[in-house]
Amino acid sequence: MVSLTALAALAATVISGSHAHMIMKSPVPYGKDSLNNSPLDDSGSDFPCKQRSGVYDISEVNSMPVGVAQELSFTGSATHGGGSCQLSVTLDQEPDKDSEWKVIHSIVGGCPTSAAGNLATTDGASTFNFSMPEGMPNGQYTLAWTWFNKVGNREMYMNCAPIKVTGGADNNDVYSKLPDMFVANLPAEECAIPENENFDFPNPGDSVVTAESTSVGASLSGSNCAAVTIKGAGAGKAGSVASPTGDSGAGATSAPAQTTPAYASPAKSTPAVNTGGVFAPGASSAAQQTSSAAAVPVTTPVAASTPATAAAPAGTGSSSCVPCSTDGAVVCMGSSQFGLCNWGCAVPQAVASGTSCTDGKIVRRDGRVLQRSHLRRAHDRALAVAKHQHHA
Incomplete structure (x- = not known):
């Protein structure tokens, strides 16, 4: 006969397991109904975007006018002491291993929280703000949140979301100059971020915030980091933006932006030094297409400023x-x-x-x-x- 204590322990395990890790709540992800909270497979077999049946099903397209503040929030309790996160985009609507990803915002430490260990509730993680850089291509494409946890197994988390950008440009010039998304721990034996370290990305881009300034480091270990870190560049396939039905995405009016963002911390005074990481060149700008897509709900952003972009x-x-x-x-x-x-x-x-x-x-x-x-x-x-x- 199973004791009440054993049943209680089993129930606690099931409950905590159902929210064991973190899922991106906002922006609304692709495949929301099929998205689980586990990290990417150690082999990288489900990279990018946690490949699965229905991975690119759309329940809501996230509206992202350039220079307008967006919210990054999460659900889940196993925050593993925090860590470092990035937000990146690809012009592909259904990214694969050949897709290139470009970083628009980096968070060093304190992501998804600065709390030690895990959280007691599934809604206690920090909320962050970011904005789409001025000059990004108009149209519909894909955003990704990636997370390297501070405590626990050496893992990489990645959720993706459909976005619609307006008020930007009709070319890929700004997009092409952004740094490539950083990849590690796929697999950890080949390239791993040390445990108990808030990773300082070697190329975080111009929009970067340090949410936790302790235990910051940029070291990597493994037998073949060059082959792992380059995965964010894929095979250089930028893709082409799509235009939602009834909206070409071109010629949209940029939303007014405040001159001082309320959410951003001071920019880094000293850029991180390349300690051996490998970065692939950006692909040449792809011609913008005007293919149609199914009409879906669009989220509403809040006004704020935009970070500078690299030139x-x-x-x-x-x-x-x-x-x-x-x-x-x-x-x-x-x-x-x-x-x-x-x-x-x-x-x-x-x-x-x-x-x-x-x-x-x-x-x-x-x-x-x-x-x-x-x-x-x-x-x-x-x-x-x-x-x-x-x-x-």
Whole structure:
């Protein structure tokens, strides 16, 4: 006969398990009815967006005029001591492993909460605000929330939501210059964020808030971080925005914005240094399409300001710019491409035959590292070619 104590313990386990982790409440996610609260599979098999039957079912499209404050909120109690989060977008309406993701906002520490351990209730997590950057493409595409928990198994969480952007641009120029979404812990054996650390993203973008300033770190461990961190860039497939029925998305009037946001903390004074992470170049701008989509409810945002967006350094003449933080540093874009960081921008170029780019160094087959002077000459030649093509 089962004791009352055992039954109570079983009931508590079931209740806590049903809200064991966190689900994005706002923006309203895709596949709301089928979305569970578990992290992405350690193998990355359900990346992106927790692939499953009905993953891209739409119950509500989230309206996001540029420069207007949006709410990021959660349901669930197992907050694992918090951690760090990012919000990213892809122009794909049904993203896959080839889709590229661009970061619009980063939260270092304190996400979904700064509380130690887990919460007592499912509605006690913090609420954050963000806004769509000025100049983002008009139309309907996809937003993702990603979370790297501070305490517990080394995991990555990811929920996705359909969004409709208005008041922006009819090109992808701003989108293409945003940094790539950061990926780790897929699998943890290849690249993991240490436990008990609020991860400081190596390339968080211009819109970044530090919600918890203790235990901040940027270290990674594993046998193949280069192959894991690059997953946020996919295969460079930006996708094309869709236009909801009856609304082209173009020529919309931008909502008025306040000059000072009430929610944002001061911007970082010192950008994070690239400690060996690998960033892929953004894909070229895709032509905007005007395909139709089924009419669905649209959420209503609140007015606020917009964060600044990154711009390529003047004179490069190239739209393919990989953002970077340390001038003169070698930025690897996979093993076959590299760039030298120049005023926050690394222009992708192929490595010489018989060499590869690894951990911020160009290495020959015999293990010798090429001197920076050789790389500088190759970099200058690449810039000259890019300028010539730009003016041709």
